[in-house]
Amino acid sequence: MLSVCDIDVFYGDAQALDRVSIDVEEGKIVAIVGANGAGKTSLIRTIAGMQRPARGHITFRGADITGWPSCRVCNAGIGQVAEGRQVFPTLTVRENLEVAALLPRARGKLAHSLARVFAMFPILAERGRQPAGTLSGGEQQMLAIGRCLMGRPDLVMFDEPSLGLAPALVQEVLKTIRELNRDGLTCVLVEQNVAVSLRLADRAYVLENGRITLSGAGAELLADDRVRQAYLGM
């Protein structure tokens, strides 16, 4: 469904990604794990069209989307839940959701999308008229996920969805991702929390200093000695 082929990304002289290739099959959960600064967020930003690769190409459903602006990538069906939640603080919860449904592919389905998101996260319906900045961290993460879904994506990239959340909420968020996936959403999950994401993923890539150093089925990597030593402290 999504295929990233040999991309290089630079910020000035600093190389963030070095010949990175990943494949995401439709209906699967793919995890990208790695330490801070390994290039995970750069990879997401590049796929999303917010950062241009210096070389390589990205295809989505057979179309070459390399260098497309982010609005076009979104409208093709790739959504993202950015790191740190990034809700619009003075807009109400409902406005946060509505603004995401302005995407051409989602425009006509506002009522349906809203009903679906509210069914998934009843707390958002309750807090609909409240400024998003007044929500708790967990509620903001739910809003960020709900907001992304308002754009009717076929594939969603989650960037550190568990960051800064209490353990119980982390489980909640991961459960949500699993449910969304069961409903047919293809997911790319970027996490520092290696153990949980590998358990969840059908396939995983390990990113180190801008390079893919390992890849395989989630369970396979979970059993890999190098992964266990480097990321799980075993």
Next chain:
Amino acid sequence: MIELWRIAPPRGRIVIALALAVLLALPLAADRYVISVLTLIFYFAYVGQAWNLMMGYAGQLSLGHALYVGVGGYVAALMWLKLGIGPWLGVFAAVAAAAAFGAAIGWLGFRFGIAGVYFALLTIAFAEFTRIGFDHLELTGGAAGLFLPFEEKRIGEWWNLRGGQLLFYYLGLALAAGAALLVALMARSRLGYQWRAVREDETAARALGIDAFAVKMAAVVISSGMTAVGGVFYAFYYNNLFPSQVFEISRSIELILAPIVGGLGTVFGPVIGAFVLTPLGEGLTAVTGRFGINAPGVKAVFYGVVLIVIISAMPSGVWPRLAALFGLKDHAR
């Protein structure tokens, strides 16, 4: 429009209708001086609203809006003087010219990622070099200024903005009310939502598929075009234009005070701000005049003090505080 009226709370409707009725009937009772101060209030409410659209809603700081006032005023005045084309038609050219300037600044800034204070510097630079250009432009009389002659036979040609104080009073009122209505409508439009999203967090907005560049360009083009209409008003009201006066950075600053004091990103902020600030400034001029004090900088110092006091007491402006007091809701930041 009807929808806006419908969603306004009953108390809000009464206040708006009452205020409009009073302002419409006021010339029956008030003297020339009061009318002239109110005309000025309307002018600042109007241009403040135009600036508010760009800064308050789309979050793009311009400190060079005097540029659009000046370009608008000069274009309409020149068409009137040189070609005999009245401002009712000239205003379209004025809007187009100012919007073109706005588009150029926006394109440069947004395409090359010049944001925040750096973008503000860019807007100052454009206003300044346009001022210097006009200082040396023979067609417009250079630094010596451009004057619209007083012609007895044209008095009463309201469509050419030739008339007395009352004409400009009602025109100003119409502009200020129209701008508030336009901004209220735009704030609720698709574009308005996108502006506010970009204002709050541009990266997040882009991640949701909002075309931040296009949305910001729309803001600067609409804002500059709107401001140009204020420039046409200014030119035909004062009948003279000097580059050093219209393009001055102090003019750009003066124009943004009302929305800041009144409340950024709200529909009534610029209106309330103009009603608070302009009479204070005019009152000060009257008082210093009465006592024979001639201190040219005193108004600027006074505005500075007022700004400090109001902003430290009400950081989000006077209007959001008032609105909360009356139980009304506006798009406060």
